[in-house]
Amino acid sequence: MRHGLGAIVGVGELTPQRSTEGATTLGMIAEVARRAVMDAGLEPGAVDGLLVGPHVGETPQHVPATVAEYLGLKPSMANVVDLGGASGAGMVWRAAAAISAGMCETVLCVLANTREAVPPRSPNRNPIREFDVPFGASGANATYAMIKQAHMATYGSADADFALIAAAARANAQHNPEAIFFGKPATVEDVLASPMIASPLRLFEIVMPVAGGSAVVVTSMERARDMQRPAVAVLGAGEKVTHRALSQVPSLTSGPLKPAMARAMAQAGVMADQFDLLSLYDCYTIMVATTLEDLGVCAPGQFGAWVRAHGLGHDGDAPLNTHGGQLGFGQPDLAGGMTHVVEAVRQLRGSAEGRQISNAELALVTGNGATMSEASALVLGAWT
Amino acid sequence: MADILDYEDLNVPGPTATALSQPFWDAAAEGRLILQRCLACERAVFYPRAICPHCWSDALAWQEASGSGRLRTWSIIERSAHPAWQAVAPYAIGIVALEEGPTMLSHILGDRDGFALDAPMRVRFVMVAGRSLPFFEIST
Ligand SMILES: [Zn+2]
Numbered sequence: 005m006r007h008g009l010g011a012i013v014g015v016g017e018l019t020p021q022r023s024t025e026g027a028t029t030l031g032m033i034a035e036v037a038r039r040a041v042m043d044a045g046l047e048p049g050a051v052d053g054l055l056v057g058p059h060v061g062e063t064p065q066h067v068p069a070t071v072a073e074y075l076g077l078k079p080s081m082a083n084v085v086d087l088g089g090a091s092g093a094g095m096v097w098r099a100a101a102a103i104s105a106g107m108c109e110t111v112l113c114v115l116a117n118t119r120e121a122v123p124p125r126s127p128n129r130n131p132i133r134e135f136d137v138p139f140g141a142s143g144a145n146a147t148y149a150m151i152k153q154a155h156m157a158t159y160g161s162a163d164a165d166f167a168l169i170a171a172a173a174r175a176n177a178q179h180n181p182e183a184i185f186f187g188k189p190a191t192v193e194d195v196l197a198s199p200m201i202a203s204p205l206r207l208f209e210i211v212m213p214v215a216g217g218s219a220v221v222v223t224s225m226e227r228a229r230d231m232q233r234p235a236v237a238v239l240g241a242g243e244k245v246t247h248r249a250l251s252q253v254p255s256l257t258s259g260p261l262k263p264a265m266a267r268a269m270a271q272a273g274v275m276a277d278q279f280d281l282l283s284l285y286d287c288y289t290i291m292v293a294t295t296l297e298d299l300g301v302c303a304p305g306q307f308g309a310w311v312r313a314h315g316l317g318h319d320g321d322a323p324l325n326t327h328g329g330q331l332g333f334g335q336p337d338l339a340g341g342m343t344h345v346v347e348a349v350r351q352l353r354g355s356a357e358g359r360q361i362s363n364a365e366l367a368l369v370t371g372n373g374a375t376m377s378e379a380s381a382l383v384l385g386a387w388t
Numbered sequence: 389m390a391d392i393l394d395y396e397d398l399n400v401p402g403p404t405a406t407a408l409s410q411p412f413w414d415a416a417a418e419g420r421l422i423l424q425r426c427l428a429c430e431r432a433v434f435y436p437r438a439i440c441p442h443c444w445s446d447a448l449a450w451q452e453a454s455g456s457g458r459l460r461t462w463s464i465i466e467r468s469a470h471p472a473w474q475a476v477a478p479y480a481i482g483i484v485a486l487e488e489g490p491t492m493l494s495h496i497l498g499d500r501d502g503f504a505l506d507a508p509m510r511v512r513f514v515m516v517a518g519r520s521l522p523f524f525e526i527s528t
Contacts, residue, residue, distance in 0.1 A: 202463045
């Protein structure tokens with residue numbers, strides 16, 4: 005048994021949907037939580053820790069208590085993790101830390117969202133609302149477009165380089181019947197022909213927002229061993245938060261995942277070229293490009309050559325986002341980040357039906373929130 | 389590209405000023421760009437804050453800014469996430485590194501063929517829905 009910070013013993017996921025009518029966030033949380041706890045072979049009463057996200061539409065405050073009450077749980081540790089797309093990976097580390105600190109033994113980490121046809125406008129009164137929005141910069145597309153533009157202007161990277169990432173995600177989604185783009189592959193040419201949304205960002209380089217949910221169950225290494233069920237060890241973790249608004253970003257071509265990944269790998273004692281799966285947060289193609297360069301598998305500006313040189317499918321030499329990534333699977337809001345954890349667990353347990361990487365032992369999972377602002381990285385290992 | 393006059397008629401959200409940031413917007417109304425400067429570490433600060441983010445001193449004073457900077461990145465917005473901005477789409481936004489040090493996001497005017505890394509920029513105040521906002525354009 006590898007030394008680990010904790011173990012992931014169960015996962016659950018909801019099929020992404022374009023919209024939900026009448027569904028509640030609490031109801032969806034309950035369904036995905038049930039799947040994860042059943043997958044772990046545990047009784048609900050075994051869950052004594054609860055980590056939830058901030059977006060529970062029905063309740064702006066007291067979110068953990070509201071979710072716990074709905075689920076009939078009485079946790080001895082309950083909290084909100086509010087790191088945007090890094091929340092999923094960030095929950096796993098916090099769960100392991102809370103268990104190590106003696107706060108609880110088994111933690112349910114759960115994220116889910118509904119999706120209305122017309123989403124309500126943000127009630128923000130933060131600096132972004134005051135100093136960015138009045139100039140015409142609303143939404144994430146505008147900010148990631150500027151991150152991509154900075155990469156192209158700095159390194160001369162080509163649109164086709166980025167399109168390769170989107171096409172690879174769509175190709176991998178063809179092996180995941182749950183993915184929103186299952187049955188809908190896209191070639192590099194298709195990506196390049198998709199409409200320009202915010203230059204240089206095109207439609208197929210942007211995740212499709214969906215409703216859905218994703219959950220994992222984390223427990224101690226000791227308890228996981230006693231359970232005698234398939235489990236995955238958390239071998240290393242790292243996190244970094246550097247800014248919120250893109251106008252305050254320290255660097256447009258390197259993000260907080262760089263130190264977060266370095267810390268996670270140092271703790272696990274592994275190198276960047278040792279991973280059997282890269283499960284990298286991919287809200288946009290540029291996020292994968294920057295993460296590959298920050299990881300160090302290629303030099304800054306050279307992601308395009310790296311992507312061309314490797315097979316990114318489950319049967320390739322560098323499997324990347326084998327569930328299709330969020331670009332292929334769909335982005336169920338904050339749960340989108342957790343899909344990268346769930347896929348890594350499946351691959352490392354040998355249960356990724358129809359897309360299993362042979363002998364998968366080591367995976368890197370990344371989460372990214374806001375405008376390349378919040379970063380969380382996990383090194384996960386097979387139970388050997 | 390939108391004519392400069394088109395902006396006046398936009399029904400877009402304006403700045404949500406606070407008591408602390410009000411001097412910045414008051415100056416903008418007069419066509420002046422001002423920044424906070426930390427009296428302890430002497431660095432310029434943007435956006436306006438209660439303490440200096442570099443040294444945490446609360447001794448911050450407003451100073452006239454040069455209005456010059458360089459373009460760090462940009463995007464031509466074809467489909468705005470805010471429906472009211474769609475009226476002037478496609479339009480350009482970008483991040484400008486001000487001569488004084490801080491970076492700010494703004495609306496970028498001028499010939500898009502001239503957009504490039506480190507292109508010299510100059511502030512230009514434009515009336516948007518009745519408010520004077522510090523846009524930037526390529527300085528020649
Ligand atoms: Zn200072």
